Amino acid sequence: MTKELMKGNDAFAEAAVRAGVEGFFGYPITPASEFLEYMAKRMPELGRAFLQAESEIGAIHMVYGAACAGVRSLTATSGPGLSLMSEALSYIAGTEVPAVVVNVMRGGPGLGNIAPSQSDYNQMVKGGGHGDYFPIVLAPATVQEAIDYITLAFDLADKYRALVFIAVDGNLGQMMEPAELPPMRGLPEKPPEWSVYGAEGRDPNILTSIYIDPPDEEVTNIRLLKRWMEIEKNEILYKEYELDDAEIAIISFGVAGRICSSALRTAREEGVKVGMIRPITLAPFPTEAIRELSKRVRRILVVEMNTGQMLNDVKQAVGGNVPIEFYGRIGGITPLPDEILEEIHRVNQNTEDIADGQEKVQWLERLEARIERGDQ
Amino acid sequence: METNIIVSGFGGQGTLFAGQVLAYAAMDAGKHVTWIPSYGPEMRGGTARCTVTISDESIGSPLTRNPAIVLAMNLPSLDMYEPMMVEGGLVIANSSLINREIEREDLRGFYIPAAEMAEDIGNPRLSNMVMVGALLEAEEVLPLEVVKKALEEHLPKRHHKTLPSNFKAMDDGAAFVRALS
Numbered sequence: 001m002t003k004e005l006m007k008g009n010d011a012f013a014e015a016a017v018r019a020g021v022e023g024f025f026g027y028p029i030t031p032a033s034e035f036l037e038y039m040a041k042r043m044p045e046l047g048r049a050f051l052q053a054e055s056e057i058g059a060i061h062m063v064y065g066a067a068c069a070g071v072r073s074l075t076a077t078s079g080p081g082l083s084l085m086s087e088a089l090s091y092i093a094g095t096e097v098p099a100v101v102v103n104v105m106r107g108g109p110g111l112g113n114i115a116p117s118q119s120d121y122n123q124m125v126k127g128g129g130h131g132d133y134f135p136i137v138l139a140p141a142t143v144q145e146a147i148d149y150i151t152l153a154f155d156l157a158d159k160y161r162a163l164v165f166i167a168v169d170g171n172l173g174q175m176m177e178p179a180e181l182p183p184m185r186g187l188p189e190k191p192p193e194w195s196v197y198g199a200e201g202r203d204p205n206i207l208t209s210i211y212i213d214p215p216d217e218e219v220t221n222i223r224l225l226k227r228w229m230e231i232e233k234n235e236i237l238y239k240e241y242e243l244d245d246a247e248i249a250i251i252s253f254g255v256a257g258r259i260c261s262s263a264l265r266t267a268r269e270e271g272v273k274v275g276m277i278r279p280i281t282l283a284p285f286p287t288e289a290i291r292e293l294s295k296r297v298r299r300i301l302v303v304e305m306n307t308g309q310m311l312n313d314v315k316q317a318v319g320g321n322v323p324i325e326f327y328g329r330i331g332g333i334t335p336l337p338d339e340i341l342e343e344i345h346r347v348n349q350n351t352e353d354i355a356d357g358q359e360k361v362q363w364l365e366r367l368e369a370r371i372e373r374g375d376q
Numbered sequence: 377m378e379t380n381i382i383v384s385g386f387g388g389q390g391t392l393f394a395g396q397v398l399a400y401a402a403m404d405a406g407k408h409v410t411w412i413p414s415y416g417p418e419m420r421g422g423t424a425r426c427t428v429t430i431s432d433e434s435i436g437s438p439l440t441r442n443p444a445i446v447l448a449m450n451l452p453s454l455d456m457y458e459p460m461m462v463e464g465g466l467v468i469a470n471s472s473l474i475n476r477e478i479e480r481e482d483l484r485g486f487y488i489p490a491a492e493m494a495e496d497i498g499n500p501r502l503s504n505m506v507m508v509g510a511l512l513e514a515e516e517v518l519p520l521e522v523v524k525k526a527l528e529e530h531l532p533k534r535h536h537k538t539l540p541s542n543f544k545a546m547d548d549g550a551a552f553v554r555a556l557s
Contacts, residue, residue: 175410258436338442
């Protein structure tokens with residue numbers, strides 16, 4: 001295989017096709033629309049189902065239905081669309097059927113804007129729907145990673161009958177980068193045993209999220225939690241950068257993480273011993289790796305394109321071992337490498353303790369000063 | 377070695393495509409490359425710009441605050457990026473639509489009457505390729521022949537009849553810069 005220059009959304013969509021997705025159901029929304037456009041053309045070519053629903057609510061229920069029938073299915077959307085899907089996402093989790101949802105994040109809340117953002121971290125990681133459930137969340141940072149992790153997402157969804165989110169932002173959806181697609185996989189010969197595909201000659205399978213008797217629901221909750229614990233044990237992914245002799249560590253995910261990697265490279269050239277952990281699974285979160293890291297660095301800098309949503313998970317992992325600082329751009333603004341470089345140098349020189357919560361107060365002061373200067 | 381190029385102009389001037397041609401050529405030349413548009417709700421007539429990063433190493437940020445090279449297809453683009461550019465940066469300015477000189481003395485600038493030159497070839501829409509040709513002569517970003525080959529290989533077959541005029545636009549842009557230097 002050779003590399004092709006591919007637009008993020010197109011590449012994600014083709015990766016899903018090659019992973020064996022048989023049903024795509026969606027509703028257009030910037031900056032995810034190219035995904036749907038690509039599928040509109042591609043799926044019928046292969047005799048597979050493409051349907052533009054009347055709304056996101058319709059689309060995700062179609063994903064739910066197809067998943068119950070044992071068909072690999074997915075949708076792609078952006079924040080406002082994902083909010084509309086929340087109810088069905090909870091039903092998918094409660095029914096224990098596999099589904100993949102790609103969220104190309106944009107600025108919010110509300111209608112917000114169409115610029116790149118990471119502000120749906122909590123919505124995905126903590127679960128936007130009701131009830132106790134635990135979606136897997138993968139956060140690629142390059143077009144190639146997005147291709148690779150979409151394939152993985154389907155495998156994880158099948159393995160654990162789980163809901164899997166691909167968390168990307170508008171930058172990755174819209175950018176072009178050389179990447180290599182995997183070969184086309186064959187489709188499964190028959191649907192999974194647990195699915196509803198016609199019960200001739202056997203007892204019917206029943207898929208539901210209704211457990212009227214609380215003891216039945218309790219058993220279900222226990223099963224879901226135990227499955228999640230298995231996922232936590234087996235499936236955590238993260239990427240390390242220059243950690244061997246690092247005194248300062250950045251924790252950042254997705255496109256923010258790759259922007260940090262540029263700043264990190266420059267900072268290293270300037271003699272700063274800085275490294276990074278870039279979580280790839282936001283859920284399950286690489287808590288243990290970050291905890292271990294916090295025992296051997298002086299300071300941690302969390303960088304996100306939101307107001308510090310992952311920051312809370314990092315704090316929990318670090319448990320007060322070292323001071324944690326925060327930097328973020330919000331509202332659809334992407335931080336640039338020079339900003340991060342400035343932060344790395346500042347953090348490297350800072351020896352003061354930071355009381356819990358003060359990292360955000362201090363960040364806001366710096367951010368507002370930057371905005372005041374007219375420095376976007 | 378990493379180079380950031382911003383191509384910026386009005387929607388409809390082919391800025392995004394000009395960036396893509398460079399990106400395809402960089403990939404074919406075995407470089408790491410990213411292409412990222414500044415996307416917005418605007419269509420034709422609005423602002424259209426993209427950032428192309430070409431590097432020998434894997435690319436972290438696809439975006440930069442301080443570009444090394446700017447292809448300014450119109451005046452607002454020059455106004456926006458001139459103050460941001462790295463010291464010693466290179467500006468290729470479309471003088472058909474830019475009626476001022478570059479103010480910063482540390483920048484290298486070439487003024488290309490790209491619209492008129494494209495008109496002379498017979499298609500005003502070729503001004504983007506004139507600008508690309510000028511860039512490739514002004515700076516060793518990629519060899520002109522590699523870019524031509526990339527255009528040929530990645531342009532959909534149905535547009536191949538436009539290849540000769542695209543090549544001529546690049547050649548003319550390059551020749552214009554050669555005559556100035």
